[in-house]
Amino acid sequence: MWDDLIQMFSYPFMTRALIVGILVSLCAAVLGVTLVLKRYSMIGDGLSHVGFGALAVAAAFHIAPLYLAIPVVFVAALVLLRISENSKIKGDAAIALFSTSALAIGVMIVSMTSGMNADLNNYMFGSILAMSEEDVRLSVILTLAVLVLYVLFYHKIFAVTFDETFAKATGVKVELYRTVLAFLIAITIVLGMRMMGALLISSLIIFPALTAMRVCKDFKSVIICSLILAMVSFTLGLALSYFLATPTGASIVVVDMVFFLFFFIAGRKQG
Amino acid sequence: MALITCKNLSFAYENQLVIDNLSFEVKTGEYLCIVGENGTGKTTLMKGLLALKKPTKGEILTGDGLRADQIGYLPQQTPSQKDFPASVMEVVLSGCLNKKSFSPFYSKEDKEKAKANMELLGIWDKKKECYKDLSGGYKQRVLLARALCATSKMLLLDEPTTGLDPVAIIDFYETLRELNRKHGITVIMVSHDIKEAVKQADHVLHLTQDSYFFGTTKEYIKSNLGKEFLGGYENVG
Numbered sequence: 366m367w368d369d370l371i372q373m374f375s376y377p378f379m380t381r382a383l384i385v386g387i388l389v390s391l392c393a394a395v396l397g398v399t400l401v402l403k404r405y406s407m408i409g410d411g412l413s414h415v416g417f418g419a420l421a422v423a424a425a426f427h428i429a430p431l432y433l434a435i436p437v438v439f440v441a442a443l444v445l446l447r448i449s450e451n452s453k454i455k456g457d458a459a460i461a462l463f464s465t466s467a468l469a470i471g472v473m474i475v476s477m478t479s480g481m482n483a484d485l486n487n488y489m490f491g492s493i494l495a496m497s498e499e500d501v502r503l504s505v506i507l508t509l510a511v512l513v514l515y516v517l518f519y520h521k522i523f524a525v526t527f528d529e530t531f532a533k534a535t536g537v538k539v540e541l542y543r544t545v546l547a548f549l550i551a552i553t554i555v556l557g558m559r560m561m562g563a564l565l566i567s568s569l570i571i572f573p574a575l576t577a578m579r580v581c582k583d584f585k586s587v588i589i590c591s592l593i594l595a596m597v598s599f600t601l602g603l604a605l606s607y608f609l610a611t612p613t614g615a616s617i618v619v620v621d622m623v624f625f626l627f628f629f630i631a632g633r634k635q636g
Numbered sequence: 637m638a639l640i641t642c643k644n645l646s647f648a649y650e651n652q653l654v655i656d657n658l659s660f661e662v663k664t665g666e667y668l669c670i671v672g673e674n675g676t677g678k679t680t681l682m683k684g685l686l687a688l689k690k691p692t693k694g695e696i697l698t699g700d701g702l703r704a705d706q707i708g709y710l711p712q713q714t715p716s717q718k719d720f721p722a723s724v725m726e727v728v729l730s731g732c733l734n735k736k737s738f739s740p741f742y743s744k745e746d747k748e749k750a751k752a753n754m755e756l757l758g759i760w761d762k763k764k765e766c767y768k769d770l771s772g773g774y775k776q777r778v779l780l781a782r783a784l785c786a787t788s789k790m791l792l793l794d795e796p797t798t799g800l801d802p803v804a805i806i807d808f809y810e811t812l813r814e815l816n817r818k819h820g821i822t823v824i825m826v827s828h829d830i831k832e833a834v835k836q837a838d839h840v841l842h843l844t845q846d847s848y849f850f851g852t853t854k855e856y857i858k859s860n861l862g863k864e865f866l867g868g869y870e871n872v873g
């Protein structure tokens with residue numbers, strides 16, 4: 366077993382996958398806490414479909430995928446985060462509207478142009494093992510930026526998550542932090558799609574937060590617990606996919622599910 | 637000059653007028669109660685005072701060196717806070733954020749201030765407890781402590797006693813009165829309980845569908861509107 370593990374990481378692509386995977390999981394986990402608490406759980410799912418649409422456009426016009434997808438998803442995130450307050454359209458309906466429209470546009474473009482090429486396929490179903498060195502470098506820089514920004518804005522993000530009206534009333538620049546949040550989410554989603562696929566990315570966002578909230582009682586411990594859970598489930602999921610030759614994304618979700626059930630029962634016992 | 641002066645204020649939602657041509661002022665150290673039936677625009681007026689909603693007409697002037705972000709606010713509780721994992725300390729400290737626009741961490745003064753306010757409200761021994769597990773009365777104290785971290789001048793409260801049991805309500809009014817009298821904090825409270833409001837406040841603003849009353853509590857009791865709503869309620873201390 367140990368030898369197998371050592372052998373597993375002797376492949377450079379596995380080490381790369383592990384580094385990027387853990388970093389993206391950590392980003393998704395911290396942002397997930399805010400999204401779940403604000404009742405925006407489905408935003409990750411919706412944005413990944415927007416991301417898919419953007420990637421299809423990028424592929425058709427031969428633009429570097431990340432440079433188009435990140436700004437497009439950022440704008441979509443900004444709109445979705447805002448829409449809930451002065452809403453004629455309800456938040457969840459808005460997400461569905463965005464995600465199906467983007468998906469439809471993506472599918473139209475794919476079928477009108479080259480068809481489903483390998484790159485697009487990777488983003489749809491996730492293929493962390495196919496990441497190039499350039500991809501890895503960009504991902505590491507962006508995820509580190511997300512984590513640093515999160516730490517710098519931690520208290521403000523808490524205040525805005527807990528009670529937006531109070532924060533606004535006492536002069537906290539809610540708009541600014543919402544924009545920061547949308548930016549962090551966009552980067553995380555687009556990078557996460559590469560490893561989990563557009564279909565499963567929201568699991569990275571939702572599972573650690575929901576699992577941690579079964580047992581943790583304050584915000585800081587929820588964050589720390591989600592971070593640990595994200596790291597452990599990614600590593601186990603990656604190992605699982607290596608040994609069973611299953612897709613990485615699905616393997617990680619299965620590990621997440623097991624943790625969730627475990628914590629759910631523990632939380633019940635605790636009362 | 638008064639702490640807050642409202643001149644000919646009007647508020648509307650998509651051309652539907654909610655408040656029309658309202659004028660009143662609040663001086664430092666006063667205790668104003670805003671009463672009126674549901675839908676008469678009390679919450680809307682609060683949002684106006686907090687600069688969360690722009691008046692369609694008129695203006696709100698602040699005096700005595702009051703800055704817009706020096707108003708402590710006790711909102712009506714939002715449903716999403718019901719299962720929010722946060723310790724009492726975390727919630728109270730978040731009231732300190734308005735003074736620092738950039739520093740990412742709480743300073744020692746912030747923590748001391750939070751401690752002082754928690755001691756004042758008798759919740760210091762609960763600092764590590766989970767906010768969502770507290771009783772309604774303690775939850776309101778936590779939010780009050782948070783509001784006091786944001787201000788030492790003025791508190792705005794929107795129906796703060798909703799959902800509290802009778803003992804907690806009496807307790808809460810007591811605390812507010814003490815903050816007002818002993819600590820000189822100006823209080824503006826929205827309430828649907830007119831009789832209680834008259835006992836607590838020194839000024840009353842009564843909103844109705846098409847007009848309003850503003851004056852001291854004594855004037856209010858003698859006014860027609862006051863008589864009608866208090867229904868012969870006499871012995872006011």
Ligand SMILES: Nc1ncnc2c1ncn2[C@@H]1O[C@H](COP(=O)(O)OP(=O)(O)O)[C@@H](O)[C@H]1O
Nearest residue numbers: 649650654672673674675676677678679680681
């Ligand atoms: N966001 C909103 N959009 C449209 N109308 C609103 C909104 N908020 C309140 N109103 C309307 O404004 C009126 C006053 O509401 P509100 O200020 O909440 O009254 P109160 O707090 O006195 O019960 C009501 O008729 C209500 O329907």
Ligand SMILES: [Mg+2]
Nearest residue numbers: 678679680794
């Ligand atoms: Mg109201």
